[in-house]
Amino acid sequence: MKHNLILRVVSKILIPLIILFGLYVQFHGDFGPGGGFQAGVIFSSAFILYSLVFGLDTAEKIIPPPVLKVLASLGVLLYAGTGVASLLLGGNYLDYSVLAKTPLAGQHIGIIVIELGVGITVAAVMLIIFFAFAGRGRT
Amino acid sequence: MIDTILDVTLLAFIAVTAIAILRLRNLFAIIMLFGIFSLLSAGLFVVLDAADVAFTEAAVGAGISTVLLLATLALTKEHEEKIPSHRPWLPLLVVLVTGAALIYGTLDIAPFGSASAPAQTHVAPLYLEQGMAQTGVPNVVTGVLASYRGFDTLGEVTVIFTAGIAVLLLIGGRRRENQTRKEKE
Numbered sequence: 001m002k003h004n005l006i007l008r009v010v011s012k013i014l015i016p017l018i019i020l021f022g023l024y025v026q027f028h029g030d031f032g033p034g035g036g037f038q039a040g041v042i043f044s045s046a047f048i049l050y051s052l053v054f055g056l057d058t059a060e061k062i063i064p065p066p067v068l069k070v071l072a073s074l075g076v077l078l079y080a081g082t083g084v085a086s087l088l089l090g091g092n093y094l095d096y097s098v099l100a101k102t103p104l105a106g107q108h109i110g111i112i113v114i115e116l117g118v119g120i121t122v123a124a125v126m127l128i129i130f131f132a133f134a135g136r137g138r139t
Numbered sequence: 140m141i142d143t144i145l146d147v148t149l150l151a152f153i154a155v156t157a158i159a160i161l162r163l164r165n166l167f168a169i170i171m172l173f174g175i176f177s178l179l180s181a182g183l184f185v186v187l188d189a190a191d192v193a194f195t196e197a198a199v200g201a202g203i204s205t206v207l208l209l210a211t212l213a214l215t216k217e218h219e220e221k222i223p224s225h226r227p228w229l230p231l232l233v234v235l236v237t238g239a240a241l242i243y244g245t246l247d248i249a250p251f252g253s254a255s256a257p258a259q260t261h262v263a264p265l266y267l268e269q270g271m272a273q274t275g276v277p278n279v280v281t282g283v284l285a286s287y288r289g290f291d292t293l294g295e296v297t298v299i300f301t302a303g304i305a306v307l308l309l310i311g312g313r314r315r316e317n318q319t320r321k322e323k324e
Contacts, residue, residue: 033190094289125303
């Protein structure tokens, strides 16, 4: 993979843009199309592109697989934890209205936090699956 | 008018892609056609004003699953094995009966965009009228997905998480095992 100069240069320009777009989709999902699911997939595709061009070992140095496992669980925990938090504050499970002083602000916080949880889990799981499949061909 | 032309064109392309996928034996070409199939469906969703679904279809169907299928292809052969010829009558009968039942089912479906369709009269008006006031989110799809249907989305995330765990359990630990075996030898 050392001689693909064009691929290396182009992907070095593209990867930051892909990550930026992923973040935009993540946090702009309330206003436009998008949300945690799409953002997670876009985010992971940036790292998949990186590992396709620069090799799996280099990519695993940037995001070690143990970290991915923690991140995948963290996303689900964040989502379910928001539900528990609203339970503790006296509302129903996943009723975000009690999370802040006004119901609207609470809804906003809740939606952003759970979308973040979805994004983290989706991105981590996509990378876990890709690394598992791509790593198996290597002996 | 333009919508109808776009619909028919995209559907025709989807049908052509599907037939090509059926007839091809080269798995690499089939995976590429799968990606094209997803991209065409995403285009169709855009024409139907379902931008969020189109987004997901383009990102997951045309993007990630193509990469994952290619990664799988690297582990197998590039050509599908020639299956020995068999009698197609029983499968053909099953397909014809199922297809006829499905087409019979479409006769009852409300016309496209009909306001009196059951799907539009149950909770959808509530979401559309109260969504902005209750959740403060301009994108109704996000409001429904994250707030009204929070339990469903939690379930979806759990499904994805479970899929990741399953892949890790099935093929994830393999490499380390091989390495330790080599070290022992």
